Amino acid sequence: MSDKLVYFFGNGKAEGDAKMKEILGGKGANLAEMTNVEIPVPAGFTITTEVCDLYYKNERQYPADLNKQVDENLAKLEEAMGMRLGDPENPLLVSVRSGAAASMPGMMDTVLNLGLNDEVVEGLAKKTGNPRFAKDAYRRFMQMFGDVVLGVAHHDFEHVLEEIKAKKGAKLDTDLSADDLQEVIVAYKKLVKDQTNEEFPTDPKEQLWKSVNAVFGSWNNPRAIKYRQLNDIRGLIGTAVNIQSMVYGNMGDTSGTGVCFTRNPSTGENKFYGEFLINAQGEDVVAGIRTPEPIDQLANEMPEIYKQLVAIRSKLEKHYKDMQDIEFTVQEGILYILQTRSGKRTGAAAVTTAVEMVKEGLIDKKEAVKRVDPACLDQLLHPMIDPKFKYTAAAKGLPASPGAAVGQVVFTAEEAERWDEQGKAVILVRIETSPEDIGGMHVAKGILTARGGMTSHAAVVARGMGTCCVAGCQDVKIDEKAKIAVIGGKEIKEGDVITLNGSTGEVILDKVELIEPQMSGDFKVLMEWADEFRKLKVRTNSDTPHDTTVARGFGAEGIGLCRTEHMFFEGDRIDTVREMILSDDLAGREVALKKLLPMQKSDFVGIFEAMQGFPVTIRLLDPPLHEFVPHSDKDIEKLANKLGVTKEKLKAKVDSLHEFNPMLGHRGCRLAVTYPEIYNMQVEAIFEAAVEVEKGGTKVFPEVMIPLIGDVAELKMLKDNALVVAKEVLGRHNSKLEYLIGTMIEVPRAALTADAVAKEAQFFSFGTNDLTQMTFGFSRDDAGTFLGHYVDQGILEKDPFQELDQTGVGQLVEIGVQKGRSVNPELKIGICGEHGGDPKSVEFCHRVGLNYVSCSPYRVPIARLAAAQAALKNGSA
């Protein structure tokens, strides 16, 4: 290690630079870097992380030379700023802040306005002509120093403050006058004396060293240690301490403060953007007492400063090669940049900025693709709440399907359809949805459920449809019979207008303005660049020609999951499906299946046509049969009449389908082991449809997928059945159509025995929804009651139904891939759970060598971008 313990920055040059993060910390290195590129940063110096390390190694003693180096640098600082610490005539005030190599926001201590005492505060008052400002700075300093350094509790200071406010009849801190604040200062001194038995220190040098001690000390406070554990921050030797001159924008009309963005953070437009206030501090901009002016106006009010700022804008963007969010202060005609960082931006701005920066030569395509957070593309694909509109949410649920929707509340799917026919926009509010609600869900602008998680029926279907959905909103109590909901304590009746924000999970009891998404040219360009880099194919989960067309528009390269059961609910089909299920024997089932065959065929025709030769993976019937039958006495009676059986007999049959844990029950391929005729009908429909579309001149590539297998013997039996049917149909039509028969890997045992399974499968598709359910033992329909708790308490970092659990479930995926390919190195492997549209999960899929991911249509662009980033990150693009 070096003998140099302190690094200066100021006056246009710094002893450190951006590369010295390890010893200067992130903040110190950044301040040095800005100084070096001649950004006018308030001068200061950084005590290195190595000092922190030595401090702890040496029983909280500093290296002998530190005192001298700090003194030297303080002198340089005083010279640079033309002010002196503790000089009542011209006082230098400083901040003392932590700054480690990794960001640990808010975890360590800070002291601001250091250098004030009874004498200096009067000088400051005189110099600024603002006694209130000076007294307020002093009392803030005392409070912060008292808390951080002297160990007097923050709430004790607040208590004193509140007492004086009460006495003065002041509501806000700002209602206190300079004299009032003087009273506070006196009371603070007493508080400190009472609690510590010592006077509040008046010597600025003593204040400085005690603050430095406190900041180094805070490196090992319990919450900082915890934060490093939780965020897996390891190998750091300590924090640096930054001592920097304070600057103030409220020193009169030649002072001011502002925030600006180098480009428009909403649209990405390459135009200087921001706002400022004359004679104000940064907190005044935030407090909203005065309305800031747009940054252009600064050209009139402080033309010289504006010119400097425009130059800095350009310099910072070129230097950091990204859109910057800049905080500045003008103190008595001198511009200081307090901070610059990559600006937060909307999805649209992210895309436009990235694409335009490539055109401007600032960055290359790879960088542009890496730069945009895939998740933010979501904003480009759904209507959203106008960001200018301020609202208060009455309740908050899970952000189950993004976008926003305004509409009138209805409580049943039937009402939704009826109201829709009358041209009304409706929000469907349900305790939970079931497949029978599909019609109402389709017409609803938004869906709100009281129960269910991110992969509940409502959430999955809504995302598939691109319909806004807030799910599992526990603050919503619904009385479906009475057609009343209590949302966040307020009663809502059928027909009342509410707004859902599916991107945040918020429910607003009012009409809120929405804006329609713009599918800009830049977006398309970025997607094309992403496609150049990615290795993973991106397919879609789609059950209808409409969704299929939407997904193709978003660039889907096939269907990874076409669920056939949704088709079973459409229109009158459900009656035929029920007839089949409730038959007593094979003959009865076959009669009903014969009626279903042409319906299923027509579904597949539409989907094959829309996919134009891209592969279409069709999953054979998966859900337990009880999902298709009615359960209420009234509905059973109705159906009994239709089928011409007694109500009792039908009820007995329906009851016999009841299961304790349907998710682990008689479903998926297990249905077909018992009733092979069901899958046989579906396979016949698939190949009849394929042949018909092929004859019409459109290419078709069907992939038949057998769900829920746990043992190769199930697959073998059902595959053999399917082959017989497929060959029969193709033979009959003299077709040479190519196709695959494969399976989902969604039962842990299938992954564990993937080597055996791969002998019979032409492809694998990981059904990570079920795989997650079974690997965790979490029912996604029930986990809502405790999963929130788990994430809140840090037991799980994420809801594993949203982001693939790489630690546990991921092991099974890797085992499945490795064992499957050990038998068949060319095995095509994809993923069709909800995770296929989650960027981190997509990266995982890339890393373990899948061939494709499949996700809902509206997440296809996200997956394309995430796949490109995965390839770039893992060096394979």
Added chain:
Amino acid sequence: MSDKLVYFFGNGKAEGDAKMKEILGGKGANLAEMTNVEIPVPAGFTITTEVCDLYYKNERQYPADLNKQVDENLAKLEEAMGMRLGDPENPLLVSVRSGAAASMPGMMDTVLNLGLNDEVVEGLAKKTGNPRFAKDAYRRFMQMFGDVVLGVAHHDFEHVLEEIKAKKGAKLDTDLSADDLQEVIVAYKKLVKDQTNEEFPTDPKEQLWKSVNAVFGSWNNPRAIKYRQLNDIRGLIGTAVNIQSMVYGNMGDTSGTGVCFTRNPSTGENKFYGEFLINAQGEDVVAGIRTPEPIDQLANEMPEIYKQLVAIRSKLEKHYKDMQDIEFTVQEGILYILQTRSGKRTGAAAVTTAVEMVKEGLIDKKEAVKRVDPACLDQLLHPMIDPKFKYTAAAKGLPASPGAAVGQVVFTAEEAERWDEQGKAVILVRIETSPEDIGGMHVAKGILTARGGMTSHAAVVARGMGTCCVAGCQDVKIDEKAKIAVIGGKEIKEGDVITLNGSTGEVILDKVELIEPQMSGDFKVLMEWADEFRKLKVRTNSDTPHDTTVARGFGAEGIGLCRTEHMFFEGDRIDTVREMILSDDLAGREVALKKLLPMQKSDFVGIFEAMQGFPVTIRLLDPPLHEFVPHSDKDIEKLANKLGVTKEKLKAKVDSLHEFNPMLGHRGCRLAVTYPEIYNMQVEAIFEAAVEVEKGGTKVFPEVMIPLIGDVAELKMLKDNALVVAKEVLGRHNSKLEYLIGTMIEVPRAALTADAVAKEAQFFSFGTNDLTQMTFGFSRDDAGTFLGHYVDQGILEKDPFQELDQTGVGQLVEIGVQKGRSVNPELKIGICGEHGGDPKSVEFCHRVGLNYVSCSPYRVPIARLAAAQAALKNGSA
């Protein structure tokens, strides 16, 4: 390979021996072996498996020399038997049978009575003085040969036979006279001619070669191939063919036949046992038309033969070192042994035989321990149906808990308790049982359920109690309201007497005689020998002092699983439990928990005292809370009154506990993440109890087990909570009690992340019931509807809830062991699922290095024996 294609046996010596199974097949080698030790086996010869191999390799051509070798051996055979093939005066009849190195019973073809034609049959009639016998042998031969060799379907022959029987007014085959049979023979000839266009072959040599061809051909018939696949029989080159002289016991009063056992197969008593018939064939013994005489009687009727037989009995036992089941025939004063094999025996006989044979010096202890099938010990531990009693079962369900029970039918647990108080023996008949039925289950002699599998609530609880149970009996329809059941089509009312056979799953609509088990001294001796060899410890699953005492009596070395929830149902406790569950806040729950604390404590005191210092693993609360609350409107109202809340409020609370898939829901440690106070109370009760028992002078070793963890963070949180409570209690009592805190591995993710989990766990216990559920995705409460299908169709070999699925679930166990021990090589690991009492699963547990298995009290001896066999088999004892 050798030039020798055929091996002779007869006249007291054979060319082969027992060691030549590979080329002579099992049967051929055994016949040779018997011949060599001078057992009078009917002479014959074996064509080797190598001939079969060559036959297939050479387009179904035999080696050139075979013809000659067969002729030579046939001549030797004729000489040995003093009869000639095709000689009308003194005809030799032979059997032609398959016999591979591995047993494939019934899979390949056999021809009996070969050598008959129109001429020979008359000679045979004359020689035996029994034309009916001769004609019947002929027609049987024609039918068998016609089917096997000529390809005329068996049912076509049967059809002809039935027609003639109808014409003659004969009900049974035996009602046909010699002349009638002659008609059959003529008709058979015509049938063969009609179907094959050829005459039935009359040349015995032709018959012989065609039969040999057929037997070799049957090696590769589809069912034989399938059988070898299913039974994983590999590496065999083919079947041998055995040609052996037929002998007949119905050639007059110097002939006879019988079956005998070298010891009593019911009791194991070392006394010659068996029965015989003079002038009869083996099938006459079976048919039961004549009553056979006890074997002792043979000493009077055929003293010389009896003497020979007694000598053979002794010789065979000494040779095979096991109790033998011997079939013999006396043909005209000459004794032939047709077959000897290890005799099937009852559990009692198996134990006694093994122990006595050690005393006799026939076998050593290891052999004795290996000799007894652990499963058969079950018979020694429960009342059973008197084997002498013949009955007809009306229905058959799953053999869920062994033993038998007779009693009066009741349909509710309350009735069961009421009737029991009146001194009546009851059988509790339920659609399914729930924890609320526990009282009734406890008093019932037997339990019959219509739904649920081998690990359904009824089955698990019944096995735990040692109560006979038939579960999932689909032939039982129950109307609980009407108090009527239809069992196998017959209506049964409350109070009717039925009998259950829990060892077979049979339901008998009658009173059947039961016998009480004898806990013989031999049994105890065998168990002690087993203990000398086993490495695995054997613990028990027990929730009560009573069960604990029973299990100690059976040799349990601790409790592997003490479920605390069963205690929650006892007596009035359920009210307090409900009060706790239905509280709106922590304060309310704590009030109820405080009331529960002394009750739980007293449970543990009893169990600790009964276990006398052996480790007691206590699983903290596991089931979802809704299992404890009432569900019917009436019960809810009752409880609401008790708790002083409105019915509506209570109902809403009960409804809010409903889950779609409770097995994957809010249960196990998830409850304690939400309500830590529940586990804290339980831990306090455990340690308060432990300290009390310790003070009383009895050693205590509690192991606190946290269930259902899927992530180490859950365990860490709950373990830390438990440690605080434990330390507080022990500190308060100044106790230095040792204890462990560990976890169940029952969620796949826990096994996959066992390295992380092991950092916080002091022991692992594999909960293979849940692990099986989640790894297969099978709900054990629902799998009954399809699991039978799976086993029947050969998709699964076994119900994985009965025998641990080593292929899939076993991988997770191995991963868990390996990863857990990678972090903590000394980690104590056990299993506490139902598999802990299954012998094959116990062997698996031994092999993967577990420390102990735990099973229900009545399976402890089985596990002890299985553990010893596992150690012996795997060379570690």
